[in-house]
Amino acid sequence: MSQFALELKDVRKSFGSAEIIRGASLQVLKGERVAIIGPNGAGKSTLFNLISGRFGISSGEILLNGSSIQGLAPYQINRRGLSRSFQITNIFHRLSVYENLRCAVLWSLGYKYSFWQRLNGLKDVHELANNVMEQIGLQTRRHITAGSLTYAEQRALEIGITVAGGAEVILLDEPTAGMSRSESDAAVELIRKMTIGKTLLMVEHDMSVVFGLADKIAVVVYGEVIACDTPQSIRQNQQVKDAYLGGHAPMENAA
Amino acid sequence: MKRHILSHSVGTLLVWFGFAVLLIVAPKVFNQGASLSLLSQMGTLMIFGLSFNMLLGQGGMLSFGHAVYSGLGAFFAVHAMNLAAAGVLTIPVSLIPLVGGLAGMLFGILFGYVTTKKSGTTFSMITLGMVELVFACSLMFPKFFGGEGGISTNRVMGNPFLGITFGPQIEVYYLIAFWLFVSTVAMFAFTHTPLGRMINAVRDNPERAEFIGYDTQWVRYLTLIISAFFAGIAGGLSAINFEIVTAENVSALRSGAVLLFSFIGGIGYFYGPMIGAVAGVFLTVMLSDFTKAWQLYLGIFFIFIVMFAPGGIAGIWASYYRMFKFRKMRQIWPAFWKICCAGLLTVSGAIMAIEMLYQRSLGGDQEPIAKIAGVSLNVFESMPWCIAALLCLIGGVGFFFTQRRFIAVWNSAMAEIEVAILKGDA
Numbered sequence: 001m002s003q004f005a006l007e008l009k010d011v012r013k014s015f016g017s018a019e020i021i022r023g024a025s026l027q028v029l030k031g032e033r034v035a036i037i038g039p040n041g042a043g044k045s046t047l048f049n050l051i052s053g054r055f056g057i058s059s060g061e062i063l064l065n066g067s068s069i070q071g072l073a074p075y076q077i078n079r080r081g082l083s084r085s086f087q088i089t090n091i092f093h094r095l096s097v098y099e100n101l102r103c104a105v106l107w108s109l110g111y112k113y114s115f116w117q118r119l120n121g122l123k124d125v126h127e128l129a130n131n132v133m134e135q136i137g138l139q140t141r142r143h144i145t146a147g148s149l150t151y152a153e154q155r156a157l158e159i160g161i162t163v164a165g166g167a168e169v170i171l172l173d174e175p176t177a178g179m180s181r182s183e184s185d186a187a188v189e190l191i192r193k194m195t196i197g198k199t200l201l202m203v204e205h206d207m208s209v210v211f212g213l214a215d216k217i218a219v220v221v222y223g224e225v226i227a228c229d230t231p232q233s234i235r236q237n238q239q240v241k242d243a244y245l246g247g248h249a250p251m252e253n254a255a
Numbered sequence: 256m257k258r259h260i261l262s263h264s265v266g267t268l269l270v271w272f273g274f275a276v277l278l279i280v281a282p283k284v285f286n287q288g289a290s291l292s293l294l295s296q297m298g299t300l301m302i303f304g305l306s307f308n309m310l311l312g313q314g315g316m317l318s319f320g321h322a323v324y325s326g327l328g329a330f331f332a333v334h335a336m337n338l339a340a341a342g343v344l345t346i347p348v349s350l351i352p353l354v355g356g357l358a359g360m361l362f363g364i365l366f367g368y369v370t371t372k373k374s375g376t377t378f379s380m381i382t383l384g385m386v387e388l389v390f391a392c393s394l395m396f397p398k399f400f401g402g403e404g405g406i407s408t409n410r411v412m413g414n415p416f417l418g419i420t421f422g423p424q425i426e427v428y429y430l431i432a433f434w435l436f437v438s439t440v441a442m443f444a445f446t447h448t449p450l451g452r453m454i455n456a457v458r459d460n461p462e463r464a465e466f467i468g469y470d471t472q473w474v475r476y477l478t479l480i481i482s483a484f485f486a487g488i489a490g491g492l493s494a495i496n497f498e499i500v501t502a503e504n505v506s507a508l509r510s511g512a513v514l515l516f517s518f519i520g521g522i523g524y525f526y527g528p529m530i531g532a533v534a535g536v537f538l539t540v541m542l543s544d545f546t547k548a549w550q551l552y553l554g555i556f557f558i559f560i561v562m563f564a565p566g567g568i569a570g571i572w573a574s575y576y577r578m579f580k581f582r583k584m585r586q587i588w589p590a591f592w593k594i595c596c597a598g599l600l601t602v603s604g605a606i607m608a609i610e611m612l613y614q615r616s617l618g619g620d621q622e623p624i625a626k627i628a629g630v631s632l633n634v635f636e637s638m639p640w641c642i643a644a645l646l647c648l649i650g651g652v653g654f655f656f657t658q659r660r661f662i663a664v665w666n667s668a669m670a671e672i673e674v675a676i677l678k679g680d681a
Contacts, residue, residue, distance in 0.1 A: 054462075074462075075468050079468050090462065090463045091460065094455070094459050102452065103464075104467050106467075108468065111449040112449070113449070113474065114448060114450060115445055118444070119451070119452055161467065
């Protein structure tokens with residue numbers, strides 16, 4: 001087994017003639033929490049889409065726990081222990097909160113495509129779903145359809161669905177986007193609590209969230225990972241400063 | 256909490272018990288003329304509609320070719336009956352629906368593999384192609400499909416079991432009722448299994464379903480196979496009921512009908528297609544006895560449902576039940592009866608005009624008399640036309656003025672209920 005939960009080796013991705021990811025390399029240790037930052041359009045979300053199998057890569061290699069995930073479908077990658085959330089809330093909006101979470105744990109508990117078992121009779125599904133529901137603080141919303149939750153609640157549910165299946169590697173795409181200060185503080189606490197002992201990768205714009213959560217920061221500029229280091233070192237990194245002072249985003253102010 | 260669960264399951268059992276009783280006593284209550292035949296048709300259509308709704312309501316898969324599975328099931332059932340009558344097979348009539356079901360399932364495995372590769376519009380298009388394909392085949396293989404005349408059979412075959420020959424319609428009705436009950440229980444149970452829940456998830460958000468470990472194509476495929484099985488059972492029962500199966504059974508027309516009826520009944524509710532089957536038989540079989548314009552009414556009714564009550568009859572019922580439960584009926588009543596009166600006037604005026612128009616163009620000079628609800632009207636006189644126009648006008652104007660008030664009252668009552676529900680849960 002590799003010591004890296006996730007490893008990107010010179011990953012490239014082109015859409016037509018436009019190369020969006022231009023040889024990104026990144027190594028994430030097991031249990032590490034890495035924030036990916038970078039100016040808009042740098043390819044952060046694309047990188048996530050490549051890692052989670054939403055798009056195929058053009059060249060290079062992505063290793064999950066030491067084995068390549070080249071050409072695998074999202075569900076296959078998920079079954080190997082990688083789960084992701086989305087920038088735009090992606091939940092089952094016509095199902096209740098409870099049903100959303102039940103769906104999220106079914107595969108990992110081994111029920112697969114069963115049509116011979118009664119869902120209400122599955123104790124472990126019930127307990128795990130309940131557990132996650134309590135952690136994300138939505139017990140009182142149990143029977144409410146997910147579509148009618150508030151935005152912050154939907155974001156919490158999104159994280160709940162992502163984590164519920166017990167994946168070891170968690171990818172969160174801008175988990176606090178569009179939240180108020182207090183909401184995003186609560187979200188940070190929630191993420192910290194839910195990802196204990198797991199490998200976390202997240203795209204985030206909010207620097208207070210980044211510095212509050214991350215062990216390491218990876219800076220993506222123009223489809224490349226130009227630096228990946230501890231928050232302190234990143235602050236002092238000349239390359240990063242140049243990239244940001246190049247007029248893409250006011251990093252110092254935000255930090 | 257335990258108590259709650261217990262009382263819940265007792266409630267569910269009571270509903271099933273009530274359903275069984277209803278099936279048993281229905282032919283005793285409706286015992287006139289053709290009602291037994293209508294009940295039998297409703298029964299098969301219910302199974303067919305429920306199986307269709309596994310795809311549309313629960314899976315978000317709009318199939319234009321569901322009759323392929325019921326129709327092919329019916330053909331296999333009819334051949335099985337003929338073989339049994341010839342002594343080649345030993346299979347009792349009561350198990351013939353199972354032959355239909357297995358045949359439907361087989362073709363579900365075959366065709367479903369292709370159709371469920373895609374979802375959404377593409378899925379619909381492929382199913383449309385599929386049903387045309389099978390329909391074309393039905394004329395290419397007359398040995399199996401019987402060409403224009405179809406394949407006929409005789410359901411009275413083999414030795415009677417406990418005196419049951421399936422000759423009398425009442426025996427066929429109870430056979431249908433039995434299979435309806437079993438199929439309904441099974442299909443309802445399906446909605447409470449892991450796969451049954453995941454097909455809802457795939458309907459809501461296929462992409463998310465992929466990212467929690469599910470192959471959405473496989474979820475759709477398995478659901479379609481199960482759905483095709485029950486469609487085949489419905490086909491087998493209709494083969495027994497009518498003793499004839501023609502190419503029409505595998506046609507796009509038949510597929511469209513089940514879509515229409517299920518939608519009218521309400522695809523968002525498990526029992527919606529059952530209401531739809533009742534409405535469907537009324538609208539096609541009974542209404543066609545009364546008027547030549549029945550297809551026009553069916554079309555208008557369908558459009559009305561799609562536009563104003565997308566939840567179907569079940570949805571209308573559910574929302575009024577909610578109004579009643581939260582004691583809002585008194586609040587909406589004044590606006591409600593006014594809009595109903597206006598609507599009734601418009602509808603009666605429109606029906607009058609349509610009937611007279613049909614009489615005028617079909618009856619010609621020889622038969623100038625249109626009979627509407629026992630009243631004879633001469634379609635070449637101006638008076639009836641004026642009355643029809645006046646009814647439409649008064650109704651229309653009334654509707655225009657009452658609808659805004661009704662919508663306002665309705666929405667405010669709904670909003671109050673929403674608040675009450677949120678409070679109750681918090």
